[in-house]
Amino acid sequence: MMSRFLFVILLTLPMIVQAKEAAPTSDDPALEQRLMNLATELRCLVCQNQSLADSHADLAIDLRNQVREQMKAGKTDDEIRAWLTQRYGDFVLYRPPVRSTTALLWFGPFLLLLVGLVGLGLYLRRRRQVIGQPRFTDEEHARAQALLHSDQGPPTS
Amino acid sequence: MARYLIPLGVFIVLLGFLAVGLKLNPREVPSPLIDKPAPAFQLERLDQPNQVVKLEDLRGQVWLLNVWASWCVACMQEHPVLVEFSKSGVLPIYGLNYKDRRDDAKAWLAKNGNPYNVSIVDADGRVGIDYGVYGVPETFLIDKQGVIRFKQIGPVTPEVLQDKILPLARKLQG
Numbered sequence A: 001m002m003s004r005f006l007f008v009i010l011l012t013l014p015m016i017v018q019a020k021e022a023a024p025t026s027d028d029p030a031l032e033q034r035l036m037n038l039a040t041e042l043r044c045l046v047c048q049n050q051s052l053a054d055s056h057a058d059l060a061i062d063l064r065n066q067v068r069e070q071m072k073a074g075k076t077d078d079e080i081r082a083w084l085t086q087r088y089g090d091f092v093l094y095r096p097p098v099r100s101t102t103a104l105l106w107f108g109p110f111l112l113l114l115v116g117l118v119g120l121g122l123y124l125r126r127r128r129q130v131i132g133q134p135r136f137t138d139e140e141h142a143r144a145q146a147l148l149h150s151d152q153g154p155p156t157s
Numbered sequence B: 001m002a003r004y005l006i007p008l009g010v011f012i013v014l015l016g017f018l019a020v021g022l023k024l025n026p027r028e029v030p031s032p033l034i035d036k037p038a039p040a041f042q043l044e045r046l047d048q049p050n051q052v053v054k055l056e057d058l059r060g061q062v063w064l065l066n067v068w069a070s071w072c073v074a075c076m077q078e079h080p081v082l083v084e085f086s087k088s089g090v091l092p093i094y095g096l097n098y099k100d101r102r103d104d105a106k107a108w109l110a111k112n113g114n115p116y117n118v119s120i121v122d123a124d125g126r127v128g129i130d131y132g133v134y135g136v137p138e139t140f141l142i143d144k145q146g147v148i149r150f151k152q153i154g155p156v157t158p159e160v161l162q163d164k165i166l167p168l169a170r171k172l173q174g
Helices: A001-015 A031-039 A059-070 A077-088 A103-132 A138-149 B004-021 B075-090 B101-112 B127-130 B158-173
Strands: B042-044 B053-056 B063-068 B093-098 B118-122 B138-142 B148-155
Touching: A001 A103, A031 A059, A031 A077, A059 A077, B053 B063, B053 B158, B063 B075, B075 B093, B075 B101, B093 B127, B101 B118, B118 B127, B138 B158, B148 B158
Parallel strands: B063 B093, B093 B118
Antiparallel strands: B042 B053, B063 B138, B138 B148
16 A cells, blocks of 8 residues: 555655756847758758757757857858868768769658659559450450350259 | 568668668767867866866877866776776876866775875866866877877776777877
8 A cells, every 4th residue: 555655655756856947048039940950951960860950958948058159159050060060070060062972862862762763664664565466366265255145044953 | 582581681781781881870970179289278186276286298299188086986997997097007197077076086086995106176067168078087098299199988997908099199200
């Protein structure tokens, strides 16, 4: 009985725990909006499937703070992107620049589409040839006609 | 026959790609800083807060920069390797104590041994960001001209030390 009571108490614990205070943001909503727009295009390196805008990793918070500082200092988005890639490489960009190393990434899907289209075209052409061929020879046709018009019923045995 | 061979071939190629993919570590992001000058810093020493160490102070030698923290679990794993290696005296090891509390860091070194010639304090992680640090521990090999030659992401293992860091360091030392 006691243990069950304890269990219920434990279950309610998460409600008591308070959420962490929101990270300090600047009082300029336009700048915050610009920061978020840029940050959604940037990858968080700690949790790689999250953007810098979504991530709560310490590094992401630090990076957002530094980006905010640079925006206040009047840097353009391009300058900030360059600042980040200089440190972390193109990997931080969700939209990497077109280079020889990223060509497959950019054009690979179109290549696959092309292969698929060529394959489909070849298949359809072969199929059309098959359909174009008469399915019965004249002799077979005549035999079928004869069978259909004869008085004989279907073979019973 | 061909109608079975083509899917089989596609399957084998796919299997090959997946096998290679299994061995790649997505957490290892190639650093753009390799063969680039190490970013400048000016940081306090861990043991003597009033003394500052600059990047220029370390010119003229081949050295290791090891990013560590007392809160970092993987650092515990590599620490004995570094302690053992520091005894050989082949390379000076400088520690960058990353986003740590000074007292915690000192206590950690006292407990686990200190392989560092000097540890410097990067309390707010700014120098770490300049070095593209995203996961502690990370280790950089820096040459006499202050150029980064190698970066190890994650713990330094005896194999990495023997097969990668040491041969390169000997070459750089000339």
